[in-house]
């Protein structure tokens with residue numbers, strides 16, 4: 344388990360970024376963090392991978408407080424991978440293959456084993472065709488997918504991603520979220536930040552909402568989005584599919600109990616309106 348306990352952090356200059364935050368990430372979980380600009384989401388991710396150190400409180404991996412010396416951080420980063428929001432902060436090698444290989448080789452993997460993990464990561468991000476391209480000649484969305492592949496290739500137990508879907512086209516978002524769903528299914532925990540409420544609802548098992556440096560709520564998506572007063576207080580709206588399902592329930596078009604649809608595809612299946620074409624569209628958009 345990766346956890347942060349009662350942590351405060353202020354940036355140099357005294358800007359209080361987070362205060363009293365606590366969160367535990369269990370293997371296999373898919374957690375989405377929502378919240379307005381400047382609420383402290385990125386700060387949480389950088390605290391969790393040891394880039395910055397809490398002023399108060401602690402970060403723990405499997406019950407042990409992390410150490411900030413070279414060996415301690417190396418141990419942490421073998422298990423906790425962070426994909427930065429801006430791919431240009433992460434990419435530096437000449438070609439895509441070299442860039443994605445850097446992490447696995449740096450972890451000490453033999454070249455053959457590293458190549459296997461790199462190939463799997465390129466396939467998961469659907470960028471096999473970019474393998475030999477120079478990274479600086481790629482589009483922003485392509486560089487973003489390469490940056491994600493570089494961390495995925497290290498096969499961390501905890502994968503942290505800062506706004507991974509920002510700047511990707513809808514088809515790439517769909518494939519990214521499907522890939523992250525498969526990765527989480529292999530006992531890796533995934534924690535991502537996003538401003539896309541609909542995507543978070545379709546993908547996450549758990550939603551955490553930040554407000555002004557604090558965790559305002561943390562729980563199952565159904566519980567969080569059912570709390571109108573909470574959402575109003577946080578200036579958030581419920582996901583569109585959730586609102587449609589509520590309206591259909593109220594009109595007797597959906598059973599009063601049972602799981603609610605989370606994605607466009609769920610909703611189409613539930614109302615039995617799946618033509619072959621719609622099925623294909625919905626499958627592409629099932630994030």
Ligand SMILES: Nc1ncnc2c1ncn2[C@@H]1O[C@H](COP(=O)(O)OP(=O)(O)OP(=O)(O)O)[C@@H](O)[C@H]1O
Nearest residue numbers: 354355358359360379380381382383384385386387
């Ligand atoms: N390097 C920095 N130096 C000083 N203050 C910073 C720095 N990075 C962030 N902050 C401040 O810390 C607070 C939290 O910022 P953070 O980047 O964690 O927010 P966020 O929720 O990720 O925002 P966004 O949704 O805009 O990415 C903000 O007030 C921000 O201005």
